Amino acid sequence: xxxxxxLDKLPGLNTATILLVGTEDALLQQLADSMLKEDCASExxxxxxxxxxxxxxxxxxxxxxxxxxxxxHSKYSLQNTxxxxxHVDASxxxxxxxxxxxxAGRESHCSIHRHTVVKLAHTYQSPLxxxxxxxxxxxxxxxxxxxxxxxxxxxxVPGVSALNLLSLLKSSEGPSLEDL
Amino acid sequence: xxxxxxPESTPSASSRPEDYFIGATPLQKRLESVxxxxxxxxxxxxxxxxxxxxxQEDVDPQKVAFLLHKQWTLYSLTxxxxxxxxxxxxxxxLLNAFIVAEKQKGLAVEVGExxxxxxxxxxxxxxxxxxxxPEAFLVQILSKSQLPSENRQGKxxxxxxFCCIFGxxxxxxxxxxxxxxxxxxxxxxxxxxxxxxxxxxxxxDCYFSPLAINAFNLSWMAAMWTACKMDHYVATTxxxxxxxxxPQSLDISFAIHPEDAKALWDSVHxxxxxxxxxxVDLFMDCLYSHFHRHFKIHLSATRLVRVSTSVASAHTDGKxxxxxxxYLIGVLAYLTELAIFQIE
Numbered sequence: 001x002x003x004x005x006x007l008d009k010l011p012g013l014n015t016a017t018i019l020l021v022g023t024e025d026a027l028l029q030q031l032a033d034s035m036l037k038e039d040c041a042s043e044x045x046x047x048x049x050x051x052x053x054x055x056x057x058x059x060x061x062x063x064x065x066x067x068x069x070x071x072x073h074s075k076y077s078l079q080n081t082x083x084x085x086x087h088v089d090a091s092x093x094x095x096x097x098x099x100x101x102x103x104a105g106r107e108s109h110c111s112i113h114r115h116t117v118v119k120l121a122h123t124y125q126s127p128l129x130x131x132x133x134x135x136x137x138x139x140x141x142x143x144x145x146x147x148x149x150x151x152x153x154x155x156x157v158p159g160v161s162a163l164n165l166l167s168l169l170k171s172s173e174g175p176s177l178e179d180l
Numbered sequence: 181x182x183x184x185x186x187p188e189s190t191p192s193a194s195s196r197p198e199d200y201f202i203g204a205t206p207l208q209k210r211l212e213s214v215x216x217x218x219x220x221x222x223x224x225x226x227x228x229x230x231x232x233x234x235x236q237e238d239v240d241p242q243k244v245a246f247l248l249h250k251q252w253t254l255y256s257l258t259x260x261x262x263x264x265x266x267x268x269x270x271x272x273x274l275l276n277a278f279i280v281a282e283k284q285k286g287l288a289v290e291v292g293e294x295x296x297x298x299x300x301x302x303x304x305x306x307x308x309x310x311x312x313x314p315e316a317f318l319v320q321i322l323s324k325s326q327l328p329s330e331n332r333q334g335k336x337x338x339x340x341x342f343c344c345i346f347g348x349x350x351x352x353x354x355x356x357x358x359x360x361x362x363x364x365x366x367x368x369x370x371x372x373x374x375x376x377x378x379x380x381x382x383x384x385d386c387y388f389s390p391l392a393i394n395a396f397n398l399s400w401m402a403a404m405w406t407a408c409k410m411d412h413y414v415a416t417t418x419x420x421x422x423x424x425x426x427p428q429s430l431d432i433s434f435a436i437h438p439e440d441a442k443a444l445w446d447s448v449h450x451x452x453x454x455x456x457x458x459x460v461d462l463f464m465d466c467l468y469s470h471f472h473r474h475f476k477i478h479l480s481a482t483r484l485v486r487v488s489t490s491v492a493s494a495h496t497d498g499k500x501x502x503x504x505x506x507y508l509i510g511v512l513a514y515l516t517e518l519a520i521f522q523i524e
Contacts, residue, residue, distance in 0.1 A: 023481065073395075073483060074480065074481045074482075074483075075464075075468075075480035075481075076478045076480035076481035077481070079480060107392075107394060108392040108393075108394050108496065109394065109395065109483055110394045110395065110396055111394070111395035111396050111399070111480075111483065111484065112396065113396055113457075
């Protein structure tokens with residue numbers, strides 16, 4: 001199975017699974033640890049991947065949320081993300097995909113312009129979050145935020161769906177004439 | 181300072197921010213431009229004209245020759261308040277007194293240094309992009325010669341110069357009392373730079389901050405300088421990347437024959453007279469994939485730290501050396517833009 005689809009498996013009972021995709025292993029590992037430390041009513045499963053497609057030999061639960069981690073210091077991580085996006089089914093982008101840009105704090109190390117990532121998130125109609133994953137405090141806050149989003153995407157929060165959340169997260173400024 | 185005027189038109193669904201700013205004060209225009217920069221909507225890919233403009237005709241290449249082949253440390257400078265070009269002699273005197281006072285206070289490091297110094301302020305004619313740009317000026321610290329002969333010019337201990345090349349976006353937003361010279365280049369001992377910086381900050385209420393050049397801007401510089409037409413090349417085109425790894429970072433250096441680099445750029449370059457983001461990305465990607473094919477290392481995962489071409493060489497810490505007087509203005513124009521961006 002080379003393309004990830006959101007609804008091709010049955011959900012596990014009270015389980016929410018998140019997939020973190022990114023080239024920076026250490027950062028992903030730290031973010032995963034922070035997320036697992038969070039208090040959460042549902043059972044959390046965090047999967048890490050360097051890139052998509054995922055190997056089909058492994059038996060894995062249904063993925064509720066994909067977070068693509070882009071490191072602004074490295075063009076390679078952006079290229080990797082763009083490659084991986086091809087292996088995600090279009091219906092995933094209805095609120096179940098999110099982009100996370102890290103490294104914006106150290107402007108002098110940035111190889112990618114902020115607008116490139118903003119445009120990428122805009123093209124895929126998905127929210128873009130900024131977080132310096134190297135800083136403990138920011139990482140903990142982001143982990144909290146991702147856990148809440150994950151719970152919504154897994155359907156564990158009554159009354160709010162992933163698509164609801166997506167339209168709430170979209171900026172209140174509508175697209176202007178200059179856009180695309 | 182006039183207060184913020186309430187906008188004339190009532191806020192309606194179709195009101196555009198530009199309508200509020202007819203006859204706006206500089207501060208309002210400034211706020212508007214800051215707001216535009218932070219807008220959520222991604223802007224179209226940046227287009228830059230490659231500088232290949234010639235040096236202004238009235239500048240004698242001999243006079244600016246001392247600016248070339250020297251390593252300059254870059255700073256960005258906020259506009260100077262009540263700076264006047266007619267008071268340069270006065271400023272020389274004041275700065276001289278200040279430096280001597282500071283050194284005698286023991287704040288400067290070197291012991292037994294010769295305190296016979298002379299400070300000279302002078303204007304650099306022709307170092308500007310557009311007519312609107314303020315004149316560049318130069319500050320030099322010379323050691324007073326021990327010999328009594330008049331002709332002997334002292335040794336230059338420290339040089340610093342202030343300039344503004346095509347600084348329109350900044351010039352529009354400041355009022356009359358300010359002189360905008362956002363780019364400051366210094367060569368010489370760091371202690372002298374610090375003392376002079378303090379004096380300027382106290383006298384003109386401005387602020388210096390070191391200008392670092394990130395990898396994104398370095399790759400733009402590499403592309404723009406490779407695009408310059410040169411009669412003969414004086415240096416190889418060289419890149420230096422820093423690989424973050426423990427315990428010590430690894431440096432990768434890649435040198436290309438300048439004519440090959442130019443040939444690569446010509447094959448990538450489509451729009452005449454302009455350099456676009458896509459062309460820069462493609463140029464760098466060609467280099468990365470070539471390197472990867474041979475060494476199986478992804479240079480795109482590393483950080484570009486230094487770029488050196490026949491036109492100029494730049495280091496990420498904010499150090500620059502300009503080698504070619506033909507493209508001096510072009511190089512400075514880009515640096516001015518970075519400085520203005522940092523100030524804003």
